[in-house]
Amino acid sequence: MAHKVQETNMDVDYVVVFRVPDDDKQTGAEQFQKLIRALAETGLATEVRRNDETSLFIFVKAADEKTLTQVVYRSRIKDWLHGIRQIQPTQDTAQTLTSEPLTEAERYRMIHHMICCPREEGGAGITPKHGEWKAVEAVFPLHDHAKNKKWLTEFSQKTFLTPDDLDEVRNTMGEKIGYYYAFLQTYFSFLIFPAAFGLSAWVLLGNYSAIYAIVNGLWCVVFVEYWKRQEEELAIRWGVKNVGKIEDKRREFIPDKVITDSITGEQIPYFPSKKRLQRQLLQIPLAALCVIALGAVICTCFAIEIFISEVYNGPLKSVLVFLPTIILTLAVPTITNYLTQFAERLTFYENYETQDAHDKAMISKVFVINFITSYLGIILTSFVYVPFASLLVPYLDIFSLTVRPFAEHEKQFQTPPPAAFTINPNRLKNQMIYFAVTAQLVNFAMETVVPLVTQKGTKKYKEMQSARAEKSGGAAPSISANDPPEEKEFLTRVREEAALPEYDVTSDLREMVIQFGYLALFSVIWPATPVSYFINNWIELRGDTFKLTMESRRPNPARADTLGPWLDSMEFLAWLGSITTAALVYMFSGGDGPDGKPHAIRLWALLLSVLLSEHIFLVVRMAVRHAISKFDSSAMRKERSERFMVRKKFLEEAGLADAIKPVASPPNSPLKTASGEQAFTSMISRESLEEDARADSLTTARPADHFWHHQRTWAESERVGIGMIDLMDLKGKGEKKAQ
């Protein structure tokens, strides 16, 4: 890296970037005052430094350990009440931090909580870029450069991350990013099998092998189900199980009315579910819009490409063939952008009460958009071009417009008659290879290399600009020139970090899920796909680490106990894979597949293979789920034991320990006073019988009382019963029958 790694963060917990709004020093000063006071009231110490021309850094740390301890204690109590922690925090707040030391991520989470959570809950209530805190541009912690460097070195030297590495990621960056790393790691390890098998299948069985399809489908099921279990175990290991239940209210939630809870007397902001469901119905037109808008562009480009590559044979063909790709590259991101904005607005309109529900709703919409942009092209090739090309190609002459200016004579863009047309048998395979190899490389470049270059370039440009300004004289000396010399290096680094974009784990996760989708849906086209993904994902994890540590601000640590909606997406893709794979295998296995003429495909056979494949998939999934659910992991056993111990301890403390012990014989039980029959016979003395009579005459003579006074103790019952048994005519009965 260009900048030197500096070890100290000056004890700074968080940096708040304050930008004076719109050339208005007056408001700026007022808002700044409000900000500093809000932070101080919450118990945070502050130091102010200059950032750039119009913005300040406010460095924040906990004013004293006591305040922080209070915050940690309250957070742990809350966790305990929501069932996230099994063990009740000790009541001695002084011991809070020593008995269970904070991880770095937890500390930052606490400070972030103090800065950002609403005043009613004890925070400063700062909402960056929102409402009254518009001037607050960013709130972020500083990178731990020593650790970052260590990660980059270590991770690049090993094939697999160890559980300890994952724990360290979690301890530093929080559980949400920890989950991403754990997922990527599990996925990477799981890829070994399809990579090895796929390679052999590719060599031995060729493309479109039914055996590969079955093994791949099975692998998808096992992987998804295994990850679900893994997720649960990680939640236990990291102490975040049920963390989704702590529902942070969304600031933007607009209640319809406020109702009073009849039991707790609380005022609850209320928005009727029925109204929300009605609004959610708008998702259907949104999805339709996505399909139409993106579908139209993708289909058009697809058609143009086919037209140019397979019909047109005039000049500039080799250049023109890139035309549709260029259109796609320009149009799709634009449309996607618009659609995402629509989706965002709709999600806001759906007005969720919690951030979690909001995010889920948004992710499911994003998935629909991504599904279309990622898979529609290859779906068109497999299920439209290959079977129907010879029927459709004649209609492509409307696209002759695109090449007319370049063509020399009409014949060059005349569509051939269906009979003369032959499809390009390698188109599908080439497309899959593109997604498996080229697209991954492009993506890596876009994600990791481009930002680095941009970042470097911008820095260089700024330096050159300020150098020129200095040379031309008269310009104000650069701001950094005023930094205290001993802080110079530190402040430079903070300025660099503040200039970086935020890290978005969701987009990295999405990328992996989409990749899993290619594997599940189409890898049968080219069974070497998993090999490429295996290699790619090794780089991916290191690239993401680089992005996280070098090209992004350090993220605010967040907790999570699941990948959430992405997991559902993967389940859906695995299911869909059972359908597409069966269809592909049926159409293509044993040759190059249909030659663009649908007559070769028997629809019933196609449908039957799809139907069979899908139902076998569902049955296998049920079986795998069942089997996995039966295996008790050590983490789960540990959790159960812990729960048991907590209960036991609780009862002991409450003096209720004997409440779960067996009841002892009642103290006055006759068994304790006498143990033989003789003792009892003597007990039924004259006196006691008389007493009976008296008691009976005193009570109203209920038949039930008479009934229960026949035998007054268990011993009497015993005696009477044995007497009855003695009277029984057991043998007699048998003899009588024999007569």
Add this chain to the structure above:
Amino acid sequence: MAHKVQETNMDVDYVVVFRVPDDDKQTGAEQFQKLIRALAETGLATEVRRNDETSLFIFVKAADEKTLTQVVYRSRIKDWLHGIRQIQPTQDTAQTLTSEPLTEAERYRMIHHMICCPREEGGAGITPKHGEWKAVEAVFPLHDHAKNKKWLTEFSQKTFLTPDDLDEVRNTMGEKIGYYYAFLQTYFSFLIFPAAFGLSAWVLLGNYSAIYAIVNGLWCVVFVEYWKRQEEELAIRWGVKNVGKIEDKRREFIPDKVITDSITGEQIPYFPSKKRLQRQLLQIPLAALCVIALGAVICTCFAIEIFISEVYNGPLKSVLVFLPTIILTLAVPTITNYLTQFAERLTFYENYETQDAHDKAMISKVFVINFITSYLGIILTSFVYVPFASLLVPYLDIFSLTVRPFAEHEKQFQTPPPAAFTINPNRLKNQMIYFAVTAQLVNFAMETVVPLVTQKGTKKYKEMQSARAEKSGGAAPSISANDPPEEKEFLTRVREEAALPEYDVTSDLREMVIQFGYLALFSVIWPATPVSYFINNWIELRGDTFKLTMESRRPNPARADTLGPWLDSMEFLAWLGSITTAALVYMFSGGDGPDGKPHAIRLWALLLSVLLSEHIFLVVRMAVRHAISKFDSSAMRKERSERFMVRKKFLEEAGLADAIKPVASPPNSPLKTASGEQAFTSMISRESLEEDARADSLTTARPADHFWHHQRTWAESERVGIGMIDLMDLKGKGEKKAQ
């Protein structure tokens, strides 16, 4: 009813029937002694009476309220620890019964618990008919005849049971039976819609209507999903949510080894899941066996029936046609019986740790058997006979054996050539009408009328016999002659109840699930089916009440919070319905369907309709699930509020109430001592600065300390920051650019 309703149960809680084993008075007396002592030690009072020649009644009640209170208190603490109760029971055990009175069912459950639960857990450990307690024939409570009579009268006078009625059933018979009644009631109410719609569809659209099929499928989804929600609400209403988590260990569980828990130090009997999974694999051959054994019989009878009814035309046809039905009626129950025994043995071999898991495994096996016996016949008609009859009929001549003795000449049982054969177009409809109407009537008779007649007959026979014996003289006087006169009536009644069979709620539930299956899978054949079921189920509920109260011993109250595996079965049937219904509609709509020749069916169209129908079903189910999950019921809201209150109360009691309140400003915060800037400027006096210097020289000069000493209070930060803002060259920048 024949016997007079007697109001008093003599305060008897439970009756234990003790039968002297195998003519052996000695062992009998010993075991009896052991039994009486075990009961007395547990805190139960006993009275002994004679039952019949070889058995005794031991009447049991709680010895005193104190013991019972203890048991109730312990049970409630256990519930609370397992999260079934929200509210912690008061620690004052004396108040246990007054603060929350016991329902009848709960009281009986407690007494049953005392009698039957293992000694380690404070019970007498009696296991009727098992192990050392082989002589204990039965353990049951006595019917509340007044209430029974009231139910029979009331229920027969109303169309719908009210929630109060259901509560009363639950309070008297326990939650398990309460759930059955609630389910039957919900199902009955839900049937109104398909009954009305089905009737109109039958009149207006005829059979095999696609519209009816869609509505029916939708109804199935909504009903199943609604019931799931209903179940949850009932669990809250009845306070049994999570009751499944209290896992009663099975006595019969055989651990592989005993392991010591590393955390709790408990000795845990352990059986590896892997081994169990291997044993569970035996379910596959078992299912295959069921299919083969039952399938062979059913297919054979089916073929014979077709042969006789549609090929044979010799004498005695009208009689012979019942031959297959007779074979079925004799063979199927026998085979089912064997298979059930196999299933039972396999379930035992699978060696489950808890009764719950054992029951679930057993029910799923029973469902497979029932599925075959119930639906295979009609599946054969719809998907084999109707499309393939003309191809298969020629092969039926092997069954000519069955009629050869009766036929007059060969022609009478010669199979016609395929071309000459015409299928019976009404066969499928008639079969469905049989299942919708006739089978229900037969079933009702078998279930309610036959036991009544048998019971009456046996009683009469016994009376006659004893009368004859008395007349012929010499015989021992009947045992009832020795009863104390005031107990005569009571004891007669107890003897009658002891002679009754046990009530098995599972079989009633199974019957309803199978009925639901006919509705989901085949009702499109004859859309009036739901009307018949609607009427039948009104009677069914009353009949079951009669069976429960008059023809069975009173069951031991059991808790439950779900229908369990039956719910899964219904989900499966609804899903399967989407497939069969689509197939039936495709094949039959717009006529009598195929004429036994498969050429009329286009396989691709059939498969396509099945595929579409199934996937629409799955999407709709997801949507319905989503919608239902979003509606908050009042019961759920109440539960949440209660949980909140419990937490709040707990924190208050533990003196932690302020732990969830916001942190106040730290006490020494500068904001409290001074509020303006002036005050602070003066605070930075000479002394304090000197103090700084001293402090700095004392500490090792860490750069971080220097960093944080620039601004020592929030007010200084504020001042410095405002100063910086003042220095900002905001306008200047803009101007410079403009130059």
